[in-house]
Amino acid sequence: MHDFKPLFETARTIAVVGCSPRPTRTSHRIARYLQQVGYTVIPVNPYHDTLLGVPCYPDVQHIPADVRLDIVNIFRRPSHTAAMVRDVLARLRTTGEHPVIWTQLGVSSPEAERLATDAGLPYVRNRCILVEHSRLMDR
Numbered sequence: 001m002h003d004f005k006p007l008f009e010t011a012r013t014i015a016v017v018g019c020s021p022r023p024t025r026t027s028h029r030i031a032r033y034l035q036q037v038g039y040t041v042i043p044v045n046p047y048h049d050t051l052l053g054v055p056c057y058p059d060v061q062h063i064p065a066d067v068r069l070d071i072v073n074i075f076r077r078p079s080h081t082a083a084m085v086r087d088v089l090a091r092l093r094t095t096g097e098h099p100v101i102w103t104q105l106g107v108s109s110p111e112a113e114r115l116a117t118d119a120g121l122p123y124v125r126n127r128c129i130l131v132e133h134s135r136l137m138d139r
Contacts, residue, residue: 004124005136007100011070012040014129015060015099017084018075019043019051026104027075028052030130034073037133042067060087069099073129074107081112089119098122102129 016031019041023029031052035041043051046058057063060072069091074084085101092098100122103112108125116123 004132007071008133008137011100013042013067013069014039014071014073015042015044015063015069016073016075017044017060017087019045019056020075021045021048021051030073030075030104030128033130034133037137042069060084061091063091065091065095068095068097071100071102071129073102073104074112075104076107078107078109078112081107081109082115085112085115085121088121089115092119100124102127104128 014034016027018027019031020028031041031043035052041052042063043054043056044060045051045056048056050056072088074081076084081103088099088101098121101116102124103126105126105128113123113125
């Protein structure tokens, strides 16, 4: 997947896995940016009940099934990325959705990519969603 503009134009809800409560952290700044440009952001962090003024969930499976995820943006170390994809796949068994798995710079892993692509999920490797969105949409 290299043409992100159609994705950005149609996506409405983005789960941010590994969203930090600290405003200085990249995951927090990017989640806030995504909110500011109009997306519904669902923070995922097992240590918080709310972040960015909205409910936060311990993992993707705990996000209510009636919330349709268009993108799952992962901010975790590469050693955890495959587990994050497995979490998304477990959710898909009940929701049937097919979100894009978006891995931020430096967090992709070959296993995570294989799991996603084997399940038919688009996989974005090592790209910053803020950079790509602002490059394509803020013109």
